[in-house]
Amino acid sequence: MSERVVKAAVKACRTYDSKDVQPAIDALFALCGGIERFVKPGQRVLVKLNLLMKRDPAQATTTHPAVAEAIVRAVQRAGATPVLADSPGGPYTKGMLAGVYEACGMKAVAEKTGCQLNDDFSTTTRYLPEGKAARRLDLIGVLDHVDAVITVGKLKTHGLTTMTGCVKNLYGTVPGTTKVEYHARYQDVRLFSDMLLDICACVKPCFAIVDAVIGMEGEGPSGGRPREIGALIGSENPHAADALAARLIGLSADQVTTLEAAKRRGLLPDFVIVGDPIEPMIIRDFDIPMGLRRGSWVRIMNRLPQAFRPRPVFVHKKCDGCGTCIRACPAKAIVMDARRKPQVDVKRCIRCYCCQELCPKTDIEIRRNPVFSLLR
Ligand code: SF4
Numbered sequence: 001m002s003e004r005v006v007k008a009a010v011k012a013c014r015t016y017d018s019k020d021v022q023p024a025i026d027a028l029f030a031l032c033g034g035i036e037r038f039v040k041p042g043q044r045v046l047v048k049l050n051l052l053m054k055r056d057p058a059q060a061t062t063t064h065p066a067v068a069e070a071i072v073r074a075v076q077r078a079g080a081t082p083v084l085a086d087s088p089g090g091p092y093t094k095g096m097l098a099g100v101y102e103a104c105g106m107k108a109v110a111e112k113t114g115c116q117l118n119d120d121f122s123t124t125t126r127y128l129p130e131g132k133a134a135r136r137l138d139l140i141g142v143l144d145h146v147d148a149v150i151t152v153g154k155l156k157t158h159g160l161t162t163m164t165g166c167v168k169n170l171y172g173t174v175p176g177t178t179k180v181e182y183h184a185r186y187q188d189v190r191l192f193s194d195m196l197l198d199i200c201a202c203v204k205p206c207f208a209i210v211d212a213v214i215g216m217e218g219e220g221p222s223g224g225r226p227r228e229i230g231a232l233i234g235s236e237n238p239h240a241a242d243a244l245a246a247r248l249i250g251l252s253a254d255q256v257t258t259l260e261a262a263k264r265r266g267l268l269p270d271f272v273i274v275g276d277p278i279e280p281m282i283i284r285d286f287d288i289p290m291g292l293r294r295g296s297w298v299r300i301m302n303r304l305p306q307a308f309r310p311r312p313v314f315v316h317k318k319c320d321g322c323g324t325c326i327r328a329c330p331a332k333a334i335v336m337d338a339r340r341k342p343q344v345d346v347k348r349c350i351r352c353y354c355c356q357e358l359c360p361k362t363d364i365e366i367r368r369n370p371v372f373s374l375l376r
């Protein structure tokens, strides 16, 4: 095998029962050469989960606690100390994270395993002279106090990047509301994807895992439907892990903006798939948002002026006027009307889809411009 070829491991895993998940996680590390290649005794290892919001794990919005627990136990067996962490949408504070840890099942994981839940809410600044989009990044301060990072994505559709896995997951190392600033700064989706790759190059995860036991299709990353995929994926290269994950839901690298950026920048390695046969796991009718992310359409759509790109539509069926969308909007394009229903100024909207991503009531849809509505 040439030096450029890395392994991307996949194990079939049909349930979140620990009897299924633990051997599968252990096998991912073993198939990639053994956990000792990535985690050393005595290290403090940040396990970067996807904890987008306070959600029951059954809704498939967040990394499942059974996956987190299996990784924690593997890291502990390797003689290291795992720390569970994420910076979800909203303020990066102790109070906010306490609710997220509890709702997403991570408090219970900590109680069962004795692992730490990150309680350091400081920030740190990293400089990247080689960054393509970002030369300076403000990130969560706990990164300064760990020796290694494992990124643990959840396989879901995503309105902006088409799919979220291990690399997009690292956007959660940007603290709280700083994410809003970055959306405003990196409005073009190619630039935004380059910025995500810069974060990945800065954080340098030692291993990447995708929770694809049950993923999310449709209006992901928070408003879609759970869909059984039945797989766990692991690789020392996060781009290879994401490319394998994309393949399982019928997407090519060109259709996922982070993978397209990795390809363009020569960061997507050749990889060999090890573990279980993937053919039975591939889902050919996985519902991708807007039905537009097919073939070369993703590239065309991402080059269109904003006015032609899919826009957020506030449905006003389940909305309780919580205001999360207004606080999340980097363009300040949303106002609350007199009935306490949010209204969007589509001319100001930069199509970042943060409002849809963070709406706790899943009351915001992303709809195509009518000009493109007949195209699939
Ligand atoms: S649309 Fe969603 S986020 Fe916005 S106010 Fe209503 S419930 Fe809250």
Ligand code: SF4
Pocket: 312, 325, 328, 329, 330, 331, 332, 333, 334, 344, 348, 349, 350, 351, 352, 353, 354, 355, 356
């Ligand atoms: S309205 Fe929604 S999609 Fe538009 S800029 Fe604001 S948060 Fe982003």
